[in-house]
Amino acid sequence: MPDITHAREPRLLALDQLLSRRSAGPLQEPAPAGAGLDLILDAGLRAPDHGRLKPWRFVVIRGEARLAFGERLGDAAAVRDPANAATLAERYRAWVRRTPMLIAVGAVVKPGNIPEIEQLLAAGAAAMNMLNALHMLGYGGMWVTGPNAYDANVNEMLGFEAPSRLVGFLTAGTPAPSTAPVPARPERAAHVTDWTPN
Known part of the structure; x- marks a missing residue:
């Protein structure tokens, strides 16, 4: 068995x-831009794709377009x-204002x-690839769903008319300094089992 601590050190890093x-x-700020943003989007385009349908679509919302x-x-x-229109409208405006970029x-x-579920999962895999790329380039991000992701009007505004649809929004930017503790990693044993025949 090869010594992975030396032979594969770059991969382990x-x-x-x-x-x-x-x-x-x-x-x-700053949000990803230029070649860095291209790499993040390209990572999304490397997601699994059953049938080579290339179902993924990404809409970048940045700059002044965020406010609109x-x-x-x-x-x-x-x-x-x-009944709650004013409160919700201000909540969403504030969310967009404090988010350097949305994808x-x-x-x-x-x-x-x-x-259909496999096509949606392909888009979800693309989202995860982009979150990983954001992190590896020194940025931060979060996958956000909620009512806007499932709203037909929001979907259509972004070019996703049924049966096509959003799987969510990625926030993107530079992590602000924080004193919050780093969440503990899940315990592997709580989530993994070996299958054995009866």
């Missing part, structure tokens, strides 16, 4: 970095919940032999 990833918030997007989220909330991640679902 990459795994160390991967194992240190966690959802990051709050975020501050926050207003649109407020409009969508007013349709969903008119809406969805799947263009194609009818045929590949089940």
Whole structure:
């Protein structure tokens, strides 16, 4: 058996970095840009893809467009919940203002032999690849769903008309200094078993 501590050291270092990833918030500028953002998006495009359908779609929301997007989220909330429209609209505007960049991640679902769930899972895998890439490039991010991710009006605004749909939003930026403790890693034994025949 090869000595992996020497023969594969660069790969182990990459795994160390991967194992240190966690959802990051709050975020501050700078957000990824240029070649760094291209690498993050390219990582998403390397996700598993049954049937080679390439269902992943990413909509980058940055700069001044974020503020307009926050207003649109407020409009969508007013349709969903008119009684709480003002409170929700301000909550979503504030969320977008304090988030340097958003990446809406969805799947263009194609009818045929590949089940819809597998196309959505491909988009989810793309989201995870991009979160890992954000972390490995020194940025932070978080996968956010909630009512906006499932709202047909928000989906259509971003180009996801049924049966296509969002799987969520990735926040992206530089982690702000924090004194919060680092969450403990899950215990492997609580989540892994070996299958054995009866």
